[in-house]
Amino acid sequence: MLTYLLRRLILVLPVAFGVSVICFLLVQIAPGDPLTAIMPVDATAEEQSAMRAAYGLDKPLPVQYAIWIGNLVQGDMGKSIATGRPVAAEVFGAVQNSLLLAVSAAVIAFPIGIFLGFLAGYFRDIWIDRAVTAVSIAGVSVPNYWLGIVLVIIFSVNLGWLPSMGAGPGGSSEWQWNWLHMRHLILPAVTLAVVPIGIVARTVRALAGDILTQDFVQALYAKGMSRADVLRHVARNAAATALSVMGLQLGYLLGGSILIETVFNWPGSGFLLSNAIFQRDLPLLQGTILVLALFFVAMNLIVDVAQAAIDPRIQRT
Amino acid sequence: MALMETTPDTLSAEPVPAAKPQGYWAGVAARLVRDPLTMLCAGMILALILAAIFAPWLGLADPYKGSMIARLKPLGTEGHPLGTDEQGRDMLARLIYGGRLTLFIGLMPVVTAFFLGSALGIVAGYVGGLTNTVIMRTVDVFFAFPSVLLAIAISGALGAGIVNSLVSLTIVFIPPITRVAEAVTSGVRALDYIDAARATGASAWTVIRVHVIGNVLSPIFVYATSLTSVCMILAAGLSFLGIGVRPPEPEWGLMLNTLRSAIYVNPWLSALPGVMIFVTSLCLNLLSDGLRSAMNVRD
Amino acid sequence: MSAIDYAPSPDTGGPAQPLLIVRDLQKYFPVRGGILGRAQGRVQAVDGVNFEVKKGETLGIVGESGCGKSTTAKLLIGLTEKDRGEIIFDGKALGRELPLKDLRRGVQMVFQDSYATLNPRLTILDSVAFGARVQGLPNPESLARSMMDRVGLDPDRFAHRYPHELSGGQRQRVNIARALAMSPRLVVLDEAVSALDKSVEAQVLNLLSDLREEFGLTYIFISHDLNVVRYISDRILVMYLGEVVEVAPVDAIWERQAHPYTRSLFSAMPSMDPDNRTEEPPLAGDPPNPINPPAGCRFHTRCRHASGVCKTTVPTLAGLPLNAAHRVACHLHDATSGHPEAGQGVPA
Numbered sequence: 030m031l032t033y034l035l036r037r038l039i040l041v042l043p044v045a046f047g048v049s050v051i052c053f054l055l056v057q058i059a060p061g062d063p064l065t066a067i068m069p070v071d072a073t074a075e076e077q078s079a080m081r082a083a084y085g086l087d088k089p090l091p092v093q094y095a096i097w098i099g100n101l102v103q104g105d106m107g108k109s110i111a112t113g114r115p116v117a118a119e120v121f122g123a124v125q126n127s128l129l130l131a132v133s134a135a136v137i138a139f140p141i142g143i144f145l146g147f148l149a150g151y152f153r154d155i156w157i158d159r160a161v162t163a164v165s166i167a168g169v170s171v172p173n174y175w176l177g178i179v180l181v182i183i184f185s186v187n188l189g190w191l192p193s194m195g196a197g198p199g200g201s202s203e204w205q206w207n208w209l210h211m212r213h214l215i216l217p218a219v220t221l222a223v224v225p226i227g228i229v230a231r232t233v234r235a236l237a238g239d240i241l242t243q244d245f246v247q248a249l250y251a252k253g254m255s256r257a258d259v260l261r262h263v264a265r266n267a268a269a270t271a272l273s274v275m276g277l278q279l280g281y282l283l284g285g286s287i288l289i290e291t292v293f294n295w296p297g298s299g300f301l302l303s304n305a306i307f308q309r310d311l312p313l314l315q316g317t318i319l320v321l322a323l324f325f326v327a328m329n330l331i332v333d334v335a336q337a338a339i340d341p342r343i344q345r346t
Numbered sequence: 347m348a349l350m351e352t353t354p355d356t357l358s359a360e361p362v363p364a365a366k367p368q369g370y371w372a373g374v375a376a377r378l379v380r381d382p383l384t385m386l387c388a389g390m391i392l393a394l395i396l397a398a399i400f401a402p403w404l405g406l407a408d409p410y411k412g413s414m415i416a417r418l419k420p421l422g423t424e425g426h427p428l429g430t431d432e433q434g435r436d437m438l439a440r441l442i443y444g445g446r447l448t449l450f451i452g453l454m455p456v457v458t459a460f461f462l463g464s465a466l467g468i469v470a471g472y473v474g475g476l477t478n479t480v481i482m483r484t485v486d487v488f489f490a491f492p493s494v495l496l497a498i499a500i501s502g503a504l505g506a507g508i509v510n511s512l513v514s515l516t517i518v519f520i521p522p523i524t525r526v527a528e529a530v531t532s533g534v535r536a537l538d539y540i541d542a543a544r545a546t547g548a549s550a551w552t553v554i555r556v557h558v559i560g561n562v563l564s565p566i567f568v569y570a571t572s573l574t575s576v577c578m579i580l581a582a583g584l585s586f587l588g589i590g591v592r593p594p595e596p597e598w599g600l601m602l603n604t605l606r607s608a609i610y611v612n613p614w615l616s617a618l619p620g621v622m623i624f625v626t627s628l629c630l631n632l633l634s635d636g637l638r639s640a641m642n643v644r645d
Numbered sequence: 646m647s648a649i650d651y652a653p654s655p656d657t658g659g660p661a662q663p664l665l666i667v668r669d670l671q672k673y674f675p676v677r678g679g680i681l682g683r684a685q686g687r688v689q690a691v692d693g694v695n696f697e698v699k700k701g702e703t704l705g706i707v708g709e710s711g712c713g714k715s716t717t718a719k720l721l722i723g724l725t726e727k728d729r730g731e732i733i734f735d736g737k738a739l740g741r742e743l744p745l746k747d748l749r750r751g752v753q754m755v756f757q758d759s760y761a762t763l764n765p766r767l768t769i770l771d772s773v774a775f776g777a778r779v780q781g782l783p784n785p786e787s788l789a790r791s792m793m794d795r796v797g798l799d800p801d802r803f804a805h806r807y808p809h810e811l812s813g814g815q816r817q818r819v820n821i822a823r824a825l826a827m828s829p830r831l832v833v834l835d836e837a838v839s840a841l842d843k844s845v846e847a848q849v850l851n852l853l854s855d856l857r858e859e860f861g862l863t864y865i866f867i868s869h870d871l872n873v874v875r876y877i878s879d880r881i882l883v884m885y886l887g888e889v890v891e892v893a894p895v896d897a898i899w900e901r902q903a904h905p906y907t908r909s910l911f912s913a914m915p916s917m918d919p920d921n922r923t924e925e926p927p928l929a930g931d932p933p934n935p936i937n938p939p940a941g942c943r944f945h946t947r948c949r950h951a952s953g954v955c956k957t958t959v960p961t962l963a964g965l966p967l968n969a970a971h972r973v974a975c976h977l978h979d980a981t982s983g984h985p986e987a988g989q990g991v992p993a
Contacts, residue, residue: 051488059503060505186610547745557764
């Protein structure tokens with residue numbers, strides 16, 4: 030197990046390096062001069078090159094990358110062009126809000142998805158199965174930013190039960206654990222939960238269905254095992270795979286919430302990202318994407334290790 | 347598996363000396379025709395595409411021409427069966443014309459990524475060794491980004507525009523297709539008929555062309571079709587965020603965005619473009635599932 | 646009999662020169678693992694194998710699964726690259742006088758029938774004609790058709806069929822036709838009849854015998870089934886853990902198995918003849934791990950005659966005093982080896 034853990038940790042390093050290269054290149058592929066936004070319109074050629082030198086933009090790309098990554102490991106991700114605040118502070122504040130949203134969505138989605146999937150897998154090929162399959166296909170097909178709008182129309186516009194925007198009353202972005210704030214969480218979390226419900230239900234259905242038809246389940250019945258015991262065996266066998274799917278979904282929820290955050294004006298990383306895009310705030314864009322991607326890499330790592338801990342067969346591959 | 351029972355009787359009645367046995371694709375077609383749900387979805391997609399292509403000849407209103415006095419008319423308005431948008435443009439016309447860009451940006455990246463990703467994956471899987479390591483480790487890096495994030499990151503950096511959207515979505519879908527192509531090809535590579543073909547002295551390219559491609563393309567193709575729905579949703583999502591198609595072009599994601607201002611005035615009208623995205627994406631998913639079973643591809 | 650344009654590469658060394666000489670052939674496969682995925686050990690699949698195949702003869706290769714039979718076959722047709730050693734085909738050493746492409750004209754292989762031996766997307770005709778097309782032979786299609794006819798498959802009925810429409814025996818005839826369409830001089834048959842029903846197996850064996858005569862072929866026949874090997878082979882070579890332990894004319898080895906391992910193999914074989922049963926107990930347990938084969942004689946861990954010398958010294962392959970063509974690698978047969986039972990032969 031320790032060998033596996035170490036090997037897996039070492040394998041993460043080249044991926045993390047690749048991720049940082051891609052994030053670095055994002056700024057390079059952006060059209061126009063990264064300094065346009067802050068450069069005075071009437072700057073002379075000398076002033077321009079002086080500014081370029083001040084930001085290190087006159088050096089060759091690999092050197093620029095080395096400087097950037099050097100600052101990065103010290104926690105310095107540069108300053109936001111729009112606000113002048115350190116990118117790191119902006120990103121981590123926003124990521125907390127995104128994480129809250131993602132975890133809430135996961136808390137809604139996973140139990141429902143597992144329940145539906147198990148139901149469908151157990152009652153295979155009768156109406157229950159068909160209904161669950163239809164729900165899960167609809168779940169993975171729905172554009173969730175549109176679903177968010179529909180929910181707003183129903184619950185905010187028509188019924189007036191829940192707020193449609195922000196993370197707290199009066200546009201507050203400081204989260205508090207009280208009903209006034211939690212009301213704001215419900216609609217975005219439910220919207221975000223729909224896709225993972227579909228995916229988890231589909232996965233669990235396939236797992237439960239496959240395992241129940243396998244020979245060893247027949248053998249367990251033949252050995253005189255009770256229905257409940259057989260179910261417990263089935264659940265443990267499926268756990269490793271289901272866990273990995275859910276871990277990845279949590280990662281997707283965090284990285285994929287940008288559209289939902291835009292719909293609900295949720296002050297998270299996605300909202301920050303879309304602001305960065307429209308203000309051409311490239312350091313902020315770069316920093317946000319780097320943090321989200323590294324979080325996703327870490328999530329993958331945790332999932333792999335946890336999966337290997339549950340199912341030792343995986344360690345051998 | 348009754349593969350052979352589907353040959354039409356008319357074939358054997360023809361004066362062909364030897365009965366023409368059925369190849370793989372004839373069997374796939376026969377199975378597809380007997381799957382009503384898949385056929386329905388294929389028909390819907392086809393209808394949307396045809397309507398988008400032939401929109402100018404359908405007698406629709408001008409999708410760009412607005413009217414200050416006819417803004418946000420509800421569904422069922424005289425002359426505007428689906429109402430009008432926030433600038434008074436006919437919704438029906440804009441939804442049908444909107445299929446042009448939405449479907450193009452939603453499908454084209456997967457088509458391009460299918461060719462590029464298959465090529466990369468087949469080479470990696472067949473050649474193996476260092477080539478494989480270089481290609482697949484690069485792919486791993488892209489897998490570190492959730493697809494939504496990667497698409498938004500690249501599009502956000504490049505800026506809005508149709509070409510930029512196509513580029514960023516193609517980059518998003520190459521790695522997953524490469525990964526599947528590599529896995530399938532490595533599997534086929536280990537089979538005896540590949541060894542037998544190599545033992546004839548055939549070049550790697552000949553073996554790939556004759557013996558590998560035909561056996562790996564259908565699983566890769568089925569996988570690629572399963573990505574079209576995601577790509578549609580993402581493409582419209584980019585426009586919804588304002589980093590895809592620019593106004594005033596009709597595009598479903600962009601329309602959804604601009605109509606958000608109308609949710610208090612005429613809520614159901616503002617949800618219409620999303621219905622189009624939803625229905626299209628649902629049909630694409632069901633079509634992909636149908637193809638998967640017709641082509642006997644297992645996950 | 647339809648005339649088949651069988652055009653093998655010309656004989657260069659005359660009948661006395663062996664068609665194939667294998668010298669010190671070695672292939673290790675790395676086993677990866679550990680933290681960095683480095684090679685942690687090597688499976689010694691084929692380790693220092695020497696043998697010859699005379700023109701027109703059939704050499705049977707037997708041994709348990711995992712003994713290196715199939716790796717040897719793949720090395721011989723250049724599907725796997727050898728680490729060391731020489732493959733000399735009709736006097737020309739592979740890689741020096743003989744390019745790989747020419748070797749592939751001269752040596753073909755028939756695989757064990759399984760669904761994977763034929764490309765499921767190609768018609769039978771295309772599969773059989775593929776090699777001829779690749780080699781740029783004239784009229785690959787008519788060649789393929791006449792070869793199909795020769796192996797007993799009516800080309801009009803089978804040419805445009807797909808592999809899944811054929812029975813196992815028919816597929817194996819296709820495999821044979823495919824190999825012969827290249828006009829090889831040596832055919833390596835790797836478990837070529839093992840997956841077939843007994844009645845079909847007999848038909849295919851007879852076909853192979855006929856073809857050998859008609860086209861002047863030389864066979865290397867790999868199988869785990871001793872009875873089949875006896876039927877078709879002139880000589881038998883026994884492998885254990887990547888090494889040759891015994892090689893002898895078929896009658897000689899049938900009469901007397903010199904190596905204790907060969908003896909165990911034969912005793913495990915069901916025999917109809919009560920007089921022909923050996924008293925040797927069949928082998929117990931699995932073969933040792935080929936990553937770390939035992940030192941000395943590799944068989945000593947399972948051999949009931951093992952003594953001290955067997956654990957330290959590797960026996961060499963040498964002819965028996967009474968019959969130099971019967972070669973065995975065992976200290977029991979080497980009077981100078983220091984084995985306590987040496988020189989007495991294997992006790993009956």
